[in-house]
Amino acid sequence: MKWAMMVVVLAMMIVGSACSNKKPTPPPAAPPPPPAPAPTATITANPNTVNAGQPTTLTWQTTNATDVTIDVLGSVDPNGSKQVTPVESTTYHLVAKGSGGTQDATARVTVSGGGASQPDEISLSDQQAFAKYVKDIYYDYDAYTVRAADQAVLQANANFFKQHPNIHFTIEGHCDERGSTEYNLALGDNRASAAKNAIVQAGIPASSVRTISYGKEKPFCTESNEQCWQQNRRAHFVISK
Structure with a gap:
């Protein structure tokens, strides 16, 4: 009987040891948080x-x-x-x-409406001076804020127009080839308007300035690289006919 009891105790110890060595099942991983809703x-x-x-x-x-x-x-x-x-x-x-x-x-x-006056006859010398002294400004990608480096360009343009009040002009907004046609038309409009606002603030009558957006439809450069794209992100000044 004594040996039987010892066998039972030994068997219980072996079973208990096996149970204690069994690794617990880890809990399931928490699901990832849902993505933030789009604006x-x-x-x-x-x-x-x-x-x-x-x-x-x-x-x-x-x-x-x-x-x-x-x-x-x-x-x-x-x-x-x-x-x-x-x-x-x-x-x-x-x-x-x-x-x-x-x-x-x-x-x-x-x-x-607005009653803007028609531009006076522009002489050949005025046209040549316009081509020589009036400069375009350029924009960063997907932006229409006038860069600090271009503020001086716009001021010089304004000084020229003050000396030639008979010249009416158009500011064209241009973009590079990336993005949809509709988006670039809006972006080009914003670029032309930003340049006009700066010119008007410098003392040029708003009635002397028109704006138009061509978006990406009239590129100045047709290669697909950053150097070319930078040339196309511009506000382009032309004499109004």
Whole structure:
């Protein structure tokens, strides 16, 4: 009987040792967090057609955005409205950024009338002087802020136009080949408007300046490299006929 009890105790010890050496099953891995929701953005202008000198109201709404900007206005609240008085037809470009990405939207305001005078006859010497002294400015990729290095160029252009008040001119907005046609048309419009705003602030009458956007449709250089793209990201000055 004593030997039987010892056998039972020894068997229990072996079973207990085997159980204690068994590794526990790890818990299942936690699922990855869901991706951040992408921002949404809308902007409207009411009315979207005005006569020169009349205001319009921009109204915008965004979701899932922490940084919202509108050209000309700069940083704005995620949702809001503001009255503006554009001096010419303008595309207002809104960019909403958040942890889930970037979304943009545009609103076009068409300005009619204004009574701008027709340019006087421009002499050949004025045209030659324009070609010699009026310079284009260039922009960084996907941007329309006038760079510090180009501020002096615009000031020199303004000084020339002050000395030649009979010259009316157009500022063309151009982009490189990347991005959609619609996006680059809006970006080119913003670039031309930024150059015009700087010229007007330097003392040139707004009625002397027209703007137009060609987006990526009229490149100055057709190679697909950064050196060429930089040449195409510009505000180009031409005499208005």
